[in-house]
Amino acid sequence: MGDFGIVFAVLAGALLLVLLLLGAMVVRRFQLRRELGTFDASISTRPGHWTMGICRYQQDSLEFLRLFSVAWIPDKTFVRSDLTIMGWREPEESERARLVPGSVVVQFKHKGEELQIAMKYGAYNGLSAWIEAGPAVGIGVWR
Template sequence: MDVSTLALALLLGSLVVAVWYALRWLRMRKYGGVSVALRWDPDRERSGWHLGIGRYRGEEFLWYRVWSLRTGPDRIYPRDSLRIAGRREPVGSESYAVPTGSTVLRCETTDRESVEIAMGPGALTGFLSWLESSPPGRRVPRAS
């Protein structure tokens, strides 16, 4: 195998991966996805932000990492397991790692996992509305 054949194979492989990411991104955005950055275990010093797309599926908030070949969600948060523990603006270099104009929500799950979710104003309004709404007969604490 000569160098030009190897270079062509690498180029084609890169093109396939790029097209896969583009189609995945477009499909998620087309079906109601919003840009969301997520940081799990935020109390750990080296915990970083991960860009992704958030979607709602009934009683669940699904989060898909942007740079993943996985077709399913990377994180699933049931509505009744999330509680907002705090709200803040991004600090320092965080503002470069989260969507523009984001607010950071610190959430806790029923199994005591902490997670921070950063989203822009429109996505935040939708998320808070979804979180506060619940089926009849179930009481959910106010999110805002």
Template sequence: MEQPLESLRWVFAALVLCAAAVVLAALLRRRVILRRGGAVECHLRFPGAGGRRGAWRIGLCRYGSLGLDWFPAFSIRPRPTAELSRRGLVVSGRRPPEPHEHLPADTTVVLLAWPAGGGGPEAEVAMNDATLTGFLSWVESLPPGTDWDS
């Protein structure tokens, strides 16, 4: 009877060790993303099939000169899950969150569109007011030397 109990302890210890490694990798990933600068916490969702909206996903957005990279909060993937092009990006509106969306109270939902059709599907981002100010500044400014009209 001693033998199966001992092997069960080893299996349990291995599972605990694997879970700890995944949590550590996720925390390390978050730290690396934040350390590179220009990263803020926000929620993202895309319209689903038939115009239905998908679920809100929490993550980190990192501003870049050519676009916005979005990393899900609960992942160990090192690359962004969504890349929103800055070219042609237009803020088509903003609104407070609806009660059924279960977003934090100080959040504003920003509707994004690419009218020229060169950037991707419509999207919605939700962020707090301080983050929203930085995001709108990023949208309205162009990196030095950028000439997208030529």
């Protein structure tokens, strides 16, 4: 095998690894979206920076998983009883290109930290109902 054959084998191997990684990300996204209680969202913890992902409801928390990842572990977890909805707004013109079309930007407080999550209005209705339907902190047991 000459120098050309070695270079070709290395490039073919690298291309195969990239294709496998992309395939794993696509399979992960489809598997996550098939689960009940998931919706597409983008999160912003600092102004002008949006990260695309999928939010998933759990019994007592909301999990955010990055879209471009192969990890099944959530990137951020928000405890239901610590989430407070501050309101929602239409995306600004500079944000529209980075968000899913038809999204609204929901402003939250979680443990004193302000954050924004962009989602479809229907997902916002479900999220606000999920937060309000949770148990009062310190009263009773959630079943």
